[in-house]
Amino acid sequence: MTKIITIAREYGSGGRLIAQKVAELLNLTYYDNEIIDLAAQELGFDINTIRKAAQERSSGFLYTMVGGSFQMPLNDQVFATQSKVIRHLASNDSCIIVNGCADYVLEDFDNVLRIFVHAPLESRVKRVVEEYKEDHEDATKYVRSMDKKRSNYYNYYTTNKWGQLKNFDLTINSDYGLDECAEIIADMYRKL
Numbered sequence: 001m002t003k004i005i006t007i008a009r010e011y012g013s014g015g016r017l018i019a020q021k022v023a024e025l026l027n028l029t030y031y032d033n034e035i036i037d038l039a040a041q042e043l044g045f046d047i048n049t050i051r052k053a054a055q056e057r058s059s060g061f062l063y064t065m066v067g068g069s070f071q072m073p074l075n076d077q078v079f080a081t082q083s084k085v086i087r088h089l090a091s092n093d094s095c096i097i098v099n100g101c102a103d104y105v106l107e108d109f110d111n112v113l114r115i116f117v118h119a120p121l122e123s124r125v126k127r128v129v130e131e132y133k134e135d136h137e138d139a140t141k142y143v144r145s146m147d148k149k150r151s152n153y154y155n156y157y158t159t160n161k162w163g164q165l166k167n168f169d170l171t172i173n174s175d176y177g178l179d180e181c182a183e184i185i186a187d188m189y190r191k192l
Contacts, residue, residue: 003094003111003192005185006102008154010163011146012124012132014174014181015117019098021182026189029095039081045074053078055149079157100150103167104158111192115185116163116171123175 005022009015016032023030033051040050053075072080083105089095090106099105103114119127125139136142154162165171170188172181 001111002090002092003113003189004090004106004109005096005113005115005189006106007096007098007115007117008100008103008150008162008168009098009117010119010124011150012128012143013117013119014127014131014178015115016098018117018174018178018181018185019096021178022185022189023096025182025186026096029093030098031089031095032098035082035085035089035097035099036078038085039078042081042085043077049074050078054082056153100154100162101157104154104160113170113185113189113192114168116165116168117174117181118163118171119174 005019005028007015007019019032020030022028036051036054037047039054040047043050056075071077079101082099083101086097086099086102086105087109089097090109090112097106103112106112121140121143124143128134128136128143129139134142151162154160160167170185172184174181
């Protein structure tokens with residue numbers, strides 16, 4: 001039986017770094033952008049096009065006419081394909097999935113540990129500037145805008161609300177330390 005960890009996170013919280021540390025501690029396969037890459041491959045689109053579509057919600061359920069048949073908007077196709085990929089991975093291998101909607105996509109799966117990583121805004125801005133080496137005119141505004149994109153995407157494609165405590169088994173403040181957070185998550189996983 002597979003055991004899965006899903007990690008959703010605020011932008012700049014270090015959630016991806018924590019997930020990588022947990023993967024090392026537990027010797028688990030780690031999936032992040034690979035899910036988008038697999039979706040791109042399945043849809044037959046350029047990876048960069050799919051990565052952009054994977055970050056934005058659809059502009060509505062407007063179907064386009066292609067070759068005499070109706071087709072879902074690209075964003076909706078990407079979400080559906082990513083969901084299919086996530087379900088396939090979770091069915092076949094114990095792993096960590098860093099994807100904003102994986103907790104929702106796998107809500108009917110047993111043995112899933114759902115994690116949300118957060119941190120105070122000031123800490124996240126500092127991490128984005130100092131550790132991620134991202135250069136933005138207004139880093140605080142950028143971090144907030146990325147959170148808003150994640151929230152809009154999650155709220156559009158799921159029936160849950162982004163960051164809401166009841167969606168997760170654990171919400172953790174990364175200011176306690178990335179290694180410490182990884183150890184806590186690994187301990188919880190071992191008890192699944």
